[in-house]
Amino acid sequence: MTVPTVKFDALLLPGMERAAGHARRWLREILDGHPCLDDASLCLSELVTNALRYTDSGGGGQILVEVSHSDATVRIEVVDDGGSATVPHLAVPGETAIGGRGLRIVAFLSGGWGVVRRAKGHSVWFEIDHG
Numbered sequence: 001m002t003v004p005t006v007k008f009d010a011l012l013l014p015g016m017e018r019a020a021g022h023a024r025r026w027l028r029e030i031l032d033g034h035p036c037l038d039d040a041s042l043c044l045s046e047l048v049t050n051a052l053r054y055t056d057s058g059g060g061g062q063i064l065v066e067v068s069h070s071d072a073t074v075r076i077e078v079v080d081d082g083g084s085a086t087v088p089h090l091a092v093p094g095e096t097a098i099g100g101r102g103l104r105i106v107a108f109l110s111g112g113w114g115v116v117r118r119a120k121g122h123s124v125w126f127e128i129d130h131g
Contacts, residue, residue, distance in 0.1 A: 004070040004071060004072065004073075005070060005071075006068055006069065006070045007068065007069055007070070008066070008067070008068045009030050009066075009067045010064065010065065010066045010067070011023065011026050011064070011065045012062055012063075012064050012065075013048070013062065013063045013064075013065065014060075014062060015051075015052060015056075015057040015058045015059065015060055015061040015062055015063060015081070016052075017052070019048055019052060019063055020044075020045045020048040020049050020052070023044055023045065023048050023063075023065055024041050024044060024045055026065075027040060027041055027044055027065075027067065027076075028041065030067060030069070031067075031069060031074065034069065034071075034074065034130075035130040036069075036073075036074045036128040036129075036130050039109045039110070039128050040074045040076060040128050042105065042109065043076065043105065043106045043109055043110060043126050043128070044065065044076055044078070046102035046103070046105055046106055047076070047078035047102070047106065047124050047126070048063055048065070048078055049102060050078075050088060050102050050103070050124070051063045051078055051080040051081075051124075054084045054085075054088075055080035055081055055082060055083050055084045055121060055122075056080070056081040056082055056083030056084075056121075057080040057081040057121070059083075061080075061081035062081060063078060063079065063080060063081075064077075064078070064079040065077070065078055065079075066079070071130075072129060072130050073127060073128070073129050073130070074127070074128045075125065075126070075127045076125065076126055077123045077124070077125040078123070078124050078125075079118050079119075079121060079122070079123045080121040080122055080124075081120070081121050082119070082120035082121035082122065083120075083121075084122070087115055087122065088103060088115050088122060088124050103124075106126050109126075109128065110126035110127055110128050111127050111128060111129045112126065112127050113125060113126035113127070
């Protein structure tokens with residue numbers, strides 16, 4: 001039996017508007033050619049945007065992105081600075097709502113996702129398997 005090699009990378013981003021774009025470019029370098037790259041990039045963008053929009057990370061704080069990946073699987077965690085009024089959850093946006101679908105996109109594209117309390121904030125994670 002061959003055990004898959006798992007690689008790990010991390011990026012600390014300032015809580016600025018362009019953080020999601022920077023995170024996507026960084027992920028593209030790490031996962032270059034990986035079959036899960038496009039879906040992982042979209043999900044990462046949604047989670048970073050949520051951290052900016054709904055937590056203290058967007059008020060001059062920071063966002064930590066952790067990526068572990070093998071040839072078949074990608075797991076990404078986005079850790080915020082906390083301060084949100086609620087725990088990240090699936091929203092039920094109205095038909096004409098402009099936002100509120102980010103975690104639904106993550107849930108649809110990933111094999112699993114969740115939220116873990118981490119320090120004073122939350123870690124929102126997802127896993128995508130190629131298979």
